Amino acid sequence: MKTAIQRGWYFLAASPPVVLVAVFIGFPIAVTVTYTLGHLGGANSAISSIALHQVSSHGRLATFGAYSSVLTSHSFLEDLVATVWVTAASVGLVLVLAWLVALYGRLADTRIARLLTSFAVVPLFIPVVIGSYAILQFWSYGGLVKTLAHAVGLPGFPALGYTLGGVVLAEVWVSLPFAVLMIGSGLRSIPDSAFDAARDAGASVARATWTVLLPMNLVPTIIATSFTGISILGSFTVPYLVGPTSPNLLGPDAAQTFQSFNEPQQAEVIAMVIFALAIVVAVPYLWATYRSNNNAPGAA
Amino acid sequence: MTARRIGVGIGIALLAAFIFGPLLWLMLWAFAGVWHYPSLLPQSWSLSWWRQIFHYPQLVRSVGLSFTFAPIVTLVSAVVCLPAAYALARFPVPGRRTLLVVLFASNAFPKIGLYITIAGLFYALHLMGTFFGVVLIQLLGTVVFMTWIPAASFASIPRALEDAARDVGAGRLRVFFTVTLPLAAPGIFVAMVLAFLASFDEAQGxxxxxxxxxxxxxVQMYSLVSDYPPQAAAVFAVLLSVPSVALMLLVRKHVLGGALARGFELR
Known part of the structure; x- marks a missing residue:
């Protein structure tokens, strides 16, 4: 009996952030789901009273009218394709760069190597609005990249401001620190002996990395992949400032659908699509953390 | 060997240019008078926007507001999350994994979709346009790492150290404040700085x-980008970056030491 009370106290101590998240994130998500399925009353009545082009379930359990109108729209599909490829390209680039930086930091362990890691972490501390604006200026017409290209006789060099390519660059810039920290921290926890043994047996640095370090550092790599992917899928500021008007990512698309077109229901359908994509990206993360917890000594 | 060193050198230079180039370019704009493409440097230099920007009352007010909200949000977040972080790290909390995953899932839902629904909720609760409403919306963006990172720091402290202190007669509270808290301080510090920056950075909500x-x-930055000359936006951006860079220098060592990375492994 005493332990039951004690467990109750433990649960209570751990609950404030969860309660906060449940009330102001969990509950709104549940309400959002009912709204996209056509329930316009109750908690949705405030927002639905000002919305345009709503689809109502008229008392039935659900209607997929809002989903079908969004999912069949041409501009949405273009934005969906853009979101998927920009996310894939950015995550790929971030992983390659982060691995290079972290690997160099782990193997070289010189002042320059440590300095490089410090460099790569800087964007973590620059507000995203500032970073995006700076990148936009840097890669646009009149930016340093165009200016240098012009100076060396390449006037046709593309300006990447207001393009999806620019969005990829900016997403990489913003996401690099977290991936470097995650992958670097994982690499540091691998003992020298594991890598040295492979080297002594005649493996090249590349081969020893591929066959020893990569498998041993798989969990941090997966964590970096999932978090980077999720944050890019739902990103708003970067594509809003750096990206083109259309097609752009689904984040600004949802914001525009709400703020400019006054269609919150359709905007929420877009948010649900982003959420669905994010869940797909989150699956490897959950799998990896469960697996590493079950393997950890003393895991419950 | 030399070829490899040159290759590494070029790689480092490119990465440095990629990271710092945009920031330096923005710095130049903040001190530019006239600057036309394709000149590599401004044709004339000027400090006039550093003066002018303080003549717009709404800009000055926004600076004050940012520095009001960020510390409040950080403190509230610490009060709400730190006891929970300690409990999750040290006690057999029922449903511990589920709680951690729920926190994680809250992070995966796109913010814009959330804010639209929260707007409806806030209207009903009369929180729209209020100080408390803004604190609350900024708080939501800090909960996950304010719980995870300190929890990992608490969990990484060997229990033997606390037990040793208990053995020589220290009470529970004394052990917590003289052993546990100082050892977990780097992780807590990193989480608080990240919370401060998250609040300082939050625009959409x-x-x-x-x-x-x-x-x-x-929020002001969005309108500056579209409605003012690039010099004004650049000056404002440099100002907005100052606290971030200062805080970065404070926690750099702990962040690079893994205090942040540990928090995301969901142990």
């Missing part, structure tokens, strides 16, 4: 909930 009463610096 603050825009939706706070406008027109509470326009913080990043």
């Amino acid at each position: 603050t825009f939706l909930v706070g406008v027109p009463n509470y326009v913080t610096m990043p």
Whole structure:
């Protein structure tokens, strides 16, 4: 009996952030789901009273009218394709760069190597609005990249401001620190002996990395992949400032659908699509953390 | 060997240019008078925007607001999350994994979709356009790492150290404040700095909930980008980066030491 009370106290101590998240994130998500399925009353009545082009379930359990109108729209599909490829390209680039930086930091362990890691972490501390604006200026017409290209006789060099390519660059810039920290921290926890043994047996640095370090550092790599992917899928500021008007990512698309077109229901359908994509990206993360917890000594 | 060193050198230079180039370019703009493409440097230099920017009352007010919200949000977040972080790390909390995953899932839902629904909720609760509403919306963005990172720090402290202190007669509270808390301090510090920056950086939710009463610096930045000359936006951006860079220098060592990375492994 005493332990039951004690467990109750433990649960209570751990609950404030969860309660906060449940009330102001969990509950709104549940309400959002009912709204996209056509329930316009109750908690949705405030927002639905000002919305345009709503689809109502008229008392039935659900209607997929809002989903079908969004999912069949041409501009949405273009934005969906853009979101998927920009996310894939950015995550790929971030992983390659982060691995290079972290690997160099782990193997070289010189002042320059440590300095490089410090460099790569800087964007973590620059507000995203500032970073995006700076990148936009840097890669646009009149930016340093165009200016240098012009100076060396390449006037046709593309300006990447207001393009999806620019969005990829900016997403990489913003996401690099977290991936470097995650992958670097994982690499540091691998003992020298594991890598040295492979080297002594005649493996090249590349081969020893591929066959020893990569498998041993798989969990941090997966964590970096999932978090980077999720944050890019739902990103708003970067594509809003750096990206083109259309097609752009689904984040600004949802914001525009709400703020400019006054269609919150359709905007929420877009948010649900982003959420669905994010869940797909989150699956490897959950799998990896469960697996590493079950393997950890003393895991419950 | 030399070829490899040159290759590494070029790689480092490219990465440095990629990271710092945009920031340096922005710095130049902040001190530019006239600057036309394709000149590599401004044709004339000027400090006039550093003076002018302080003549716009709404800009000055937004600076004050940002520096009001960020510390409040950080403190509230610490009060709400730190006891929970300790409990999750040290006690057999029922449903511990589920709680951690729920926190994680809350992070995966796109913010814009959340804010639209929260707007409806805030209207009903009369929180729209209020100070408390803005604190609440900024708080939501800090909960996950304010719980995870300190929890990992608490969990990484060997219990033997606490037990040793208990053995020589220290009470529970004394052990917590003289052994546990100092050892977990780097992780807590990193989490608080990240919370401060998250609040300082938050624009989308603050825009939706706070406008027109509470326009913080990043919200102001959106209109600066479109409505003012690049010099004004650059000056403002440099100002907005100052606290971030200062805080970065404070926690750099702990962040690079793995205090942040540990928090995301969900142990």
